[in-house]
Amino acid sequence: MVDLNSIYDVLVIGGGNAALCAAVTARRKGKSVLLLEHAPRDLRGGNSRHTRNLRVMHGAPTSILTESYSEDEYFQDLLRVTAGNTDEVLARLTIKESGNALPWMESCGALFQPALSGTLSLSRTNAFFLGGGKALMNAYYHTADCIGVHTLYDTEVQTLHFEGRSVRNVTISVKGFPATVRAKAVVAASGGFQANLEWLKEYWGEAASNFLIRGTPYARGRVLRDLLRKGVMPVGDPKQCHALAIDARAPKFDGGIVTRLDCVPYSIVVNKLGDRFYDEGEDIWPKRYAIWGLLLARQPQQIGFSIFDSKSLNRFMPSVFPPVQSQTIVGLAAQLELPPAALEKTVREYNVSVRPGNFDSKKLDSCHTEGLVPPKSNWALPIDVPPFYSYPLRPGITFTYLGVKVNEEARVLMEGGTPTDNVFAAGEMMAGNILGCGYLAGLGMAIGTVFGRIAGREAAKIADN
Amino acid sequence: MELLRSFTNPDLSYLANLCHNCRGCFYACPYAPPHEFALNIPKTFGQVRNESYAEYAWPRVLAGVFASNGVVVSIVTVACLTLIFMISMYFQGPNSLYAKHLGSGAFYSVIPFRVMVTVSTVTLGYALLALAMGFLNFWIDIGGTIQQLFSLSNWQRTLADVLTLRNLGGGGHGCTDKDETFSNARRRFHHALFYGFLLCAASTTVAAIYDHFLHWIAPYPFVSLPVLLGTIGGVGMIVGCSGLTWLKLVGDQTPADRNLLGADIALTLLLALSAFSGLVLLALRSTEAMGILLALHLSFILALFLVLPYSKFVHGIYRSGALLRNSIERRLGSATSIE
Numbered sequence: 001m002v003d004l005n006s007i008y009d010v011l012v013i014g015g016g017n018a019a020l021c022a023a024v025t026a027r028r029k030g031k032s033v034l035l036l037e038h039a040p041r042d043l044r045g046g047n048s049r050h051t052r053n054l055r056v057m058h059g060a061p062t063s064i065l066t067e068s069y070s071e072d073e074y075f076q077d078l079l080r081v082t083a084g085n086t087d088e089v090l091a092r093l094t095i096k097e098s099g100n101a102l103p104w105m106e107s108c109g110a111l112f113q114p115a116l117s118g119t120l121s122l123s124r125t126n127a128f129f130l131g132g133g134k135a136l137m138n139a140y141y142h143t144a145d146c147i148g149v150h151t152l153y154d155t156e157v158q159t160l161h162f163e164g165r166s167v168r169n170v171t172i173s174v175k176g177f178p179a180t181v182r183a184k185a186v187v188a189a190s191g192g193f194q195a196n197l198e199w200l201k202e203y204w205g206e207a208a209s210n211f212l213i214r215g216t217p218y219a220r221g222r223v224l225r226d227l228l229r230k231g232v233m234p235v236g237d238p239k240q241c242h243a244l245a246i247d248a249r250a251p252k253f254d255g256g257i258v259t260r261l262d263c264v265p266y267s268i269v270v271n272k273l274g275d276r277f278y279d280e281g282e283d284i285w286p287k288r289y290a291i292w293g294l295l296l297a298r299q300p301q302q303i304g305f306s307i308f309d310s311k312s313l314n315r316f317m318p319s320v321f322p323p324v325q326s327q328t329i330v331g332l333a334a335q336l337e338l339p340p341a342a343l344e345k346t347v348r349e350y351n352v353s354v355r356p357g358n359f360d361s362k363k364l365d366s367c368h369t370e371g372l373v374p375p376k377s378n379w380a381l382p383i384d385v386p387p388f389y390s391y392p393l394r395p396g397i398t399f400t401y402l403g404v405k406v407n408e409e410a411r412v413l414m415e416g417g418t419p420t421d422n423v424f425a426a427g428e429m430m431a432g433n434i435l436g437c438g439y440l441a442g443l444g445m446a447i448g449t450v451f452g453r454i455a456g457r458e459a460a461k462i463a464d465n
Numbered sequence: 466m467e468l469l470r471s472f473t474n475p476d477l478s479y480l481a482n483l484c485h486n487c488r489g490c491f492y493a494c495p496y497a498p499p500h501e502f503a504l505n506i507p508k509t510f511g512q513v514r515n516e517s518y519a520e521y522a523w524p525r526v527l528a529g530v531f532a533s534n535g536v537v538v539s540i541v542t543v544a545c546l547t548l549i550f551m552i553s554m555y556f557q558g559p560n561s562l563y564a565k566h567l568g569s570g571a572f573y574s575v576i577p578f579r580v581m582v583t584v585s586t587v588t589l590g591y592a593l594l595a596l597a598m599g600f601l602n603f604w605i606d607i608g609g610t611i612q613q614l615f616s617l618s619n620w621q622r623t624l625a626d627v628l629t630l631r632n633l634g635g636g637g638h639g640c641t642d643k644d645e646t647f648s649n650a651r652r653r654f655h656h657a658l659f660y661g662f663l664l665c666a667a668s669t670t671v672a673a674i675y676d677h678f679l680h681w682i683a684p685y686p687f688v689s690l691p692v693l694l695g696t697i698g699g700v701g702m703i704v705g706c707s708g709l710t711w712l713k714l715v716g717d718q719t720p721a722d723r724n725l726l727g728a729d730i731a732l733t734l735l736l737a738l739s740a741f742s743g744l745v746l747l748a749l750r751s752t753e754a755m756g757i758l759l760a761l762h763l764s765f766i767l768a769l770f771l772v773l774p775y776s777k778f779v780h781g782i783y784r785s786g787a788l789l790r791n792s793i794e795r796r797l798g799s800a801t802s803i804e
Contacts, residue, residue, distance in 0.1 A: 132493050
């Protein structure tokens with residue numbers, strides 16, 4: 001049982017993938033481990049609950065991965081999405097160690113889906129969890145439980161008390177009751193601050209109150225801010241966040257993948273005034289979907305409306321909500337509470353500017369507008385076959401990039417670059433070291449797994465001394 | 466199927482009956498309660514299954530018995546107890562129930578042979594007819610054809626799935642039977658019940674052959690095929706029923722509909738009582754308790770076969786149909802390679 005009077009060898013802050021990897025690793029080295037999860041048991045697992053796979057380097061086909069994916073190719077993919085904004089040493093460490101991750105994960109009860117033959121390109125680079133991220137977290141928590149990791153749910157860490165470059169004790173709140181934990185080493189793995197709207201407002205002003213948070217409401221960044229205030233070196237642009245256009249009717253938090261919409265290239269997107277504001281057909285969607293969150297964030301009331309007609313209804317994956325539907329544009333405007341005349345004018349001007357072409361949803365096609373500002377450069381078809389449809393869109397924040405600087409031992413560095421004595425970081429809290437901007441599917445889980453294990457191993461060494 | 470955007474009622478009947486209620490989706494789903502979407506597929510599918518049992522029931526007028534099935538099964542059981550005791554007293558006089566009967570034909574001095582054979586043949590025949598009609602209603606509704614039922618290759622995978630309960634194995638590691646951890650408990654208990662039931666059916670069949678063709682009249686000695694089959698089968702049924710009920714009661718209740726628990730418990734209890742009364746009858750058949758025990762045993766068996774088409778028992782019929790369609794779809798799918 002949890003004993004807050006004892007001195008734990010390793011204290012793990014957080015309850016997602018990186019935290020569990022660290023806790024299990026340290027416990028398997030014989031250390032006493034306490035894991036503090038802010039969420040209640042039913043909502044444990046941070047944003048890992050919403051993940052599906054991790055990106056794995058491998059030299060030959062396996063039962064769950066096709067072909068091969070070399071260190072260099074992996075690194076080139078990372079360079080491409082981050083435009084070079086990465087720490088090459090830590091990045092290559094993550095990539096190499098990802099190649100050893102799967103057997104270890106399986107030893108913790110992780111199950112994977114067999115490789116899908118055929119067209120799904122991710123089956124070469126990414127290992128898919130059977131049942132998804134929440135099932136993986138269930139397996140990890142079960143393993144942690146069985147080997148004797150102590151876990152407290154509903155427990156928020158408030159302050160880490162530094163003495164020089166060491167943390168000796170930590171103030172926590174257990175189900176609202178204050179307490180103190182003493183530990184020989186601390187692993188901070190409690191994510192970014194994307195669910196902290198007040199913090200987001202520091203960069204985005206009042207607009208942030210209209211943001212939707214796609215993942216856990218518990219990623220409030222309290223430990224991250226505490227560490228930065230105590231002189232830990234930051235990494236990553238604090239203003240940047242990964243944001244998509246998601247269904248505006250999604251819940252404030254935790255809407256996850258089912259609120260995502262891919263309707264933009266097949267529609268026009270207007271703002272609250274009924275005006276278009278960006279080229280919906282600029283490039284193929286996978287290259288553009290991550291800019292739409294911030295585009296919407298700059299529009300009045302942070303909302304947009306994708307407008308399309310019955311020709312396009314089945315061209316994209318819908319969200320979990322049904323589209324708003326009407327036989328006329330004016331009727332659609334009434335339901336969306338948009339100025340009807342303005343919306344009608346926008347659609348009319350768009351329709352007359354569309355040039356005939358050969359529509360092809362799979363590539364940049366010849367369907368575009370002429371004389372329209374902003375233009376729609378591809379997949380432009382007139383919106384003229386009722387019923388007309390709309391999905392309301394809002395910015396959906398996936399994660400923030402700000403983190404703490406770490407070295408190859410996952411040890412947190414102070415301003416100036418001196419390593420702390422006994423503080424380690426893993427997961428989203430330090431992912432900005434490797435993913436400075438952009439996004440690569442399955443990289444977050446790879447970083448969390450690799451650095452969680454490194455942090456657990458190194459923290460266990462501290463307890464030995 | 467996974468590419469469909471909208472589903473018809475037959476689609477849902479098919480999916481709900483194909484679902485083996487492993488509850489893995491519930492524990493893996495980030496949208497399960499307390500998330501505000503409160504997605505609870507196992508509970509919803511349980512309700513849809515129960516609605517489909519009513520929808521395909523034959524004759525249709527009896528669809529209502531699935532609304533509060535536990536009560537119906539209980540009332541039928543009580544009615545059968547009353548009936549069998551009355552039959553015994555009417556034909557053989559009240560004293561035969563308390564007398565010691567030994568030797569060949571001992572059972573028939575409690576319930577006359579002719580009555581026993583007539584009642585059991587009629588009940589069994591009706592149960593099989595009603596189950597078959599229910600299956601056909603389901604099969605036609607989910608888009609199956611009669612022709613498909615007569616293709617042996619369609620049945621190969623289905624029979625293997627039914628007999629091994631492959632889908633309760635989760636691919637080897639088992640299923641989330643009780644909570645979010647994996648086990649093979651439900652599969653094993655179901656096997657004990659299923660094969661126990663089949664052994665008891667085999668025991669009765671062998672006994673019927675002995676009686677009809679060889680003119681060996683029951684009761685048979687302990688070391689005889691009918692008694693050995695029945696004893697092993699009965700023990701299996703009791704183990705299976707106890708285990709399945711235990712899982713139902715101690716397992717996580719969130720992914721289940723409380724209102725459907727009555728139907729589950731009623732049938733497993735009736736199955737367990739049938740088996741248990743049979744075993745006690747065997748143990749005490751040479752004492753004065755035999756008459757009462759035989760009447761009890763036959764009452765439970767009669768009740769069981771009367772409610773067979775109108776109880777949770779039908780899940781096996783519809784799930785087999787759903788597995789059959791699934792195996793046909795898989796074969797077509799691998800032949801044409803769905804995009």
